[in-house]
Amino acid sequence: MVGGVKGFDERRFRISSGCGVVGVIDREGRPFSGELVVSSLCVLSERGNGLGSGFAGYGIYPDLKDCFCFHVMYYGTEVKELLEGYLREHFEMVFFEPIPTKEVKGLGPLPLLWRYFLKCKEDQGSEEEEILRHVMFINRRFRKACVFSSGKNMGVFKGVGEPEAIAEFYRIPDYQGYIWIGHTRFPTNTPGWWGGAHPFNVLDLAVVHNGELSSYGTNRRYLESWGYQCTLLTDTEVIAYLFDLLYRKHKLDLDLVVKVLSPPFWFQIQEAENGEKELLRSLRIIYGGALLNGPFSVIVASSNWIVGLNDRMKLRPLVAAKSGDFLYLASEEAAIRAICPTPEEVWRPGAFEPVIGRVKDGQT
Template sequence: MSRDLIEKLTHSRGRLVEGLNLSCDIKKSADEGGCGVVGFCCTEPVAGRHIYEPSRQMHNRGNGKGGGIAAVGFDPGQLGVSRKTLDDYYMLHIALLDAKVRTEVEKRFIKVNFEIAASGKLDTVKNWQSVDGLHVRPPDVWRYFVRAKDNVLDKFIAENNLQQLDRRDAEDEFVNQNSFRLNQEYYASLGEQKAFVLSHGRNIMILKVVGYAEAIVKYYKIENLRAHVWIAHQRYPTKGRVWHPGGAHPFAGIDMALVHNGDFANYHSVSEYLRQRNIYSQFLTDTEVSALLFDLLSRTYRYPLEYIIEAMAPTTERDFDCLDEEKQKIYRAIQASHIHGSPDGPWFFIIARNIARQNMFQLL
C-alpha cells in the first residue's frame, strides 16, 4: 500500500475518535498469569467437540475468569446460508450483556449500514447453571451476515479520500470502524457494559464466557459445528472482579482471531505506538493490543507474514548474525521502524486467519 493511502487510512481513524472521551491514561484492566492456549488446523472440517477435550485438559491454566474459542472455515449448510454468502459476507457476532439493547444496536449500527443476508441468535442450553465451568450467565450472541450498503460505503470512501483504495479493502475498514463505534457506545464508555462485538470477519466466529473455554462448546451447543481451524484460551487474570467476558481471549481483527499466553513488560509503549496511528484499545488487555498490532501490520502496512513476525518478534544476537547481508539489511530497517511497538515478553501467540482472497485458512 502506498504511503499516501496509509496516511489517509490513519487519518480516517483519527476522525473516528474525534470528540470521544478517550482517557489519556494507558492501563490494563487486569494482570494475567500463565494462561492456556491451544489450536489446530485441518484440511477437512472438524467438529467442535474436538476442541472440548484439549480445552478441558488446560483447565489448570485458567481460573474461571475468562474462556474463549474461535473457529474459521465453516460448512455453509450448518449455518443456513449459501457458500457465496459464507465466503463474501462478514459474520458479525455481537455479545449482548443486556438483551434489551438489541433493537437499539441493530437500528443504530447494523440495519442502517448493512445489507443483511441472514441473522439469528445462537442456540444455547436452557439453563446455564447446568453447564460445568460457567461462573456467570454467558451473553446472548447474535450473528449477522452483512455487507456494507453501497451508498454507505460510497460516503465512507468519499469522506475519507479513499478512492484509490480497493473497494473491498475500504469495506474491511468500514466494518472495523463500525465495530469500534459500537464498542465505544455500548461497552468502553459505559460504567455498566451492555454489548460488544465479538468478531466481524468473513467465515470466522469468536465466542467468550466468564468461566472455562470448554463450557462454550456445551453452552452454545457447538459440539457438531464443523470448521477447519479451532483455537481456544483459558484465561488467568490475577486481579480484579470479572463479571463479563469482554477481556477474555480470543481478540479479533478483520478475518483473524488471536490468543495469547504471557505478559507484556512494555504494554504502555505498544499502546502509545498504536495511538500514534490513531488506534485505541477498548478492552485494556495485552491480547487486544496484540491483535490490533497484527491487524495494523497486515491490513494497513500490507507486510508479508515474514515481516510481520520480524516487526513483532525481532531477530537478535547470534540469530541475526547468521542471516545473510541482504536479510540483515531488511530486518534492521523493520526493527528501526517498529522496535518501540514490538511486544516485550515473555509471550506466545496463536492466530487463526481466513485469507479470503487466497481461499485459504491459516493457523500461526
C-alpha cells in the first residue's frame, strides 16, 4: 500500500527524467510567505506522480532561532516515548509540540509528526557534531522513527502526496522565510514513503534533486568512512551529507564544493590553464569518492545561501532568474514566471555554471 491507495503499483508510473525542483531567496534576508514557493511548485505538478512532495523554509522560527529544531516522524506511540526519553537525556528540551497540520482528503496513512526545539548540554563539544551524531544514531537505531529536519531557525516539511496536498497539510503559507526550496517527486529506483520525500536535510542544509546518481554506491561508502550513515533509501541523501562534509567540516568555498561534486572531465582538466589545471586535478584526486555521476539538477540551501547545480553534461533541466533582490531557480521557466511574471533576467545555466545566491553580508 503506497500513498494510501491499495493495489497501486508505482513501478508502472516511473519516468527517469521526472521530478520538479524550485528555489527562491530574498538576498536581503527579508521573510516572505511560503505561499510563493507553493505557487511555483504547483506549476510543476506534472513532473511528479504524487509519491512525494516537500518544502524547506529558512527563518521560519524566529522566536526560537537559537535552538536546533528536530522534525520527527513516528510510526507508533511506543517509539515516540522511547525517543523522547533519549532526547531528554541528551539535550535541554526547550519546547515541543505536534507539527501543526490540517486534515487533507486523500493523504494517508499518516505518521505522527512532532517538532522539538533543543539545546545542547554544556559539557558537549561542537554543537553541530553532536547534533549530527545524534541524528545519525536515531535514524539508524530507532527503526520506526525518522528525524527529517535538524537545523536552527529552519524546517523541512514533506510527505507522500501532490505539492498542493502537502502544502495544505503542513500549512506552508502560514510560515514566513527568506529562503524556500520545494520538490515534487517521481521516484525512479526507490519507494515512495514519507521519509523518502524531498527535501533531505542535515543540520541547516537542505537538498532537492531531479535525477539519479549512478555514483550512489561510491558516494555512500566514501561518506561512511567519514562517519555518515545513509538510512533513508534514496540517492539524494548523499548530496546533503557531501555538502555538509565539504562545506562545513572541510570548510571549502562553495565554488570549490561545486568543482568537487560536478567537476570537468579529465580531458577538460588537461586543457585548462596551469593554475586551474593543478587545482582541478588535486580536487579530483583528494575527493574522488565525492564526485556525483549520473544525470541530475540539484538545489541546495543553507541559512545564508542557495545553490543550483547541474551534472557534467546538463542532462536535467535547470532555469534561473533574477528580479530585484530575488533569485529564482526551477526545473522550468514557467514555475518562475508563475510568481515573477517579468523577471529582469532569465538564463539556463550550463553544465559547469553553478548559480549561487547569498544573503547579503551573511545577515539573516
